[in-house]
Amino acid sequence: MKMTNHTYDILKKVCLMITPLVTFILALTDVWGFAWGAELAATVSAIGVFLGACLDISCKHYTPEDE
DSSP states (O other), rough: OOOOHHHEEEEHHHHHHHHHHHHHHHHHHHHHHOOOOOHHHHHHHHHHHHHHHHHHHHHHHHOOOOO
């Protein structure tokens, strides 16, 4: 998977914000009693894992392996 440096940088920033966002969602849904909090947090977390995997694949294609 190839992507531009700009796309990689944006996705990396998004991935770094996923964990705090999940924590924020869980805290608000618990405090305010919003419905679907755990489901929403799990969905956001799954998106973060998928983006992280895409970034890892892209990084491995970009960085040559030293043998």
